[in-house]
Amino acid sequence: MKLNNIILLDRDPKSRWTVEYNANTIDSILPSTDGELRSGPSSPEPSEETNTGGEPASLLLPALSHPHIHLDKPYLLTTNIQHHPTHAHQTSYPDYTDLTPKTGSFSEALSFTGQAKARYTPADLYLRGSQLIATSLTQGVTSCRAFVELDHVTGTTCLEAAVQLKESFGGKFELQICAFAQDPVFSSDHGEENRRILEDTLLNYAGAVEAVGSTPYVESDREAGLQNIKWAIEMALQHDLHLDFHLDYNLGDSEPMVWDVIRLLNEAEWTSKTKPGKTIVLGHCSRLTMFTNKEMKELATQIHDSGLPIHFLGLPTSDLFMMGRPDDDGEESKGAYRPRGTLQIPSMIRDYGLNGCLGVNNVGNAFTPWGTGDPLALASLGVGIYQAGTSDDAKVLLECVSQGARRAIGLETGGAEERESSGDLLWEGRKGDLLLIKNNEWIGCPGHLGLKVPARQRISVKDVVWDPPEIRLRTVLK
Ligand SMILES: [Zn+2]
Structure with missing residues (x-):
């Protein structure tokens, strides 16, 4: 595949490039003049050619990734299956409409989602899961860590649907x-x-499952929480799996367990007993936003000294919705004071040298009733949440939803760590999926008005993160 008239985000935005991309690898990046079609000895008979000559230049990015998404519970609030034109007659699809939030509280979300879980059917899980993946692909996502719940209510139903979707x-x-x-x-x-x-x-x-995850904070007390952590570490080591915790999801209601996670990983000798490439992800961790700088420094020191491959995962769309709820509405309570505790990911990366990434967690359920799950919209939201308004910040945010996310979940990130650490987004020899973003030539006003005006051109990372392009301009390249 030969891509012409390409803007590369790391290079002079006025320069245009021709990129040869075959078998998931960037073979060459050569300078081109605007719109010029390059062909010759260096590119014998490309099998497919994307010629954007004469049109606005396109941007080339690494493909996006969901480091954390719940595959079994998307779209519970918007399924409306009984109104579907082709599926309406089928009885294998449950109705969730009575579980639309009435108060929007965390306890209601737990209760309603628990009730929804008891209604899951294989066909329903497959349909909602496939809609999530198909939507992700149109958004430019080509990989994910998919959480499937296993317990006395679901048994292995969610897992079986995931295995089918994977196939x-x-x-x-x-x-x-x-x-x-x-x-x-x-x-x-x-x-x-x-x-x-x-x-x-x-x-x-074994073989189908690649990671094990748990939620220590749902246990009834601290002791059970510690047992939960210890057990999950043991499971990961025993079965050669990546490890993933939903951790410290509170703003001061209980003591942080992140210190225990590090201690128990060290006691279990994770770094010497695990297979190379297995990672540990700590998600939510809102409690850490109450740390002093000194505590953050101590956390970073402990992680660096231990050599543990820990990645912090910010889930701001859920955290904004769930954290900082007022306790009651009494005269003395501060109903307007709502700290939206969510990990300050860009600062953790830049100021403390920690690994960090961003995920959407849930789409269309009572824990996160809003949003489409678009990682570029998430990166864009990050500009406001993290007060990250420079061009360099934009690059960090893009990394958080693309290569940084893949690194966190232990997926291949191009096979050239040294090039990645140099800071380039794309390079010759890089392996991995790409995302092509086209520029519009015009903004058309609604048809009957018969008007069109020139479109602004996206030429840099900030243009993509600050003003995410619409879905129809995105194409995944594999
Ligand atoms: Zn989650």
Whole structure:
């Protein structure tokens, strides 16, 4: 595949390039003049050619990635299956319309999503999951870590749908399955049963599952939370899996457990016992936003000294919606004071040298009822949330939803770490999917008005992050 008239985000925005991209690899990057079609000995018979000559130049980016997405519970609030033109007659699709939030509270979200879970059917899980993946592909996403819940309610139903989806989208979408304990595994009436289901699944679905995840904060007390962490580490080591925690999702209601995670990983000798390339992701971690600079420094020091491959994951769309809810509406309570605790990811990367990335977590359910799951919209939201308004910030944010996200979940990131650390987004020899973003020549006003005006051209990272291009201008290249 030969791509002409290309703008590369790391290079002079006035320069135009011809990029040869074959078998998922950038073979060459050569200067071209605007719109010129290059062909010759260096590019024998390209099988496919994207000629944008005469048209505005296109931008080339690394493909986007979801480092954290719940594959089994998207679109619960917007499914409306009974009104679907072709599926309406089918009875295998449950109705969730009565579970539309009434108060929008966290406890209601937990309760309604729990009720929804009891209604899942294989066909419904497959349909919503495939819609999520198809939408992601149109947005420029080609890989994800997909969380599927395993417990006494779902059994392995969610996992089986994920395995089926992985097969259906094979080669087109890299779907990494994370076996996930959303519910307690060391407390509550069902803890033991939930744990047994998880453990059996890791044995029975070896090969299909690539990561194990848990939620220590849902356990009834700190002791059970610690057991949860220890158990998940053990499972990851035993089955050669990546490890993923939903952690410290509070703003001061309990002591942070991140220190325990590091301690228990060290005690389990993670760095010497794990296979190369296995990573650890810590998501949410809102409690860390209350750390002093000194505590942040201590955290970074402990992680660097231990050599643990820990990646922090910001999930701002969920955190903004869930964190900082007022306790009550009494005269003395401060209903207007709502700290939206979400990890300050760009600062963690830049100021503390930690690994960080961003994910959308949920799409269209009671935990995150808003948004389309678009990673570029997420990066754009980050400009405001993180007060990250420079061109350099824009590059960090783009990395957080593309190569940084892939690195976090242990996927290949191009096979050239040294080039990545130099800061280039794309280079000759890079392996991996790409995202082509076209520029519009015109902005057309609604048809009947018969007007069009020249479109602004996107030529840099800031243009893409500050003003994410519409979906129809994005094309995934594999
Ligand atoms: Zn999550």
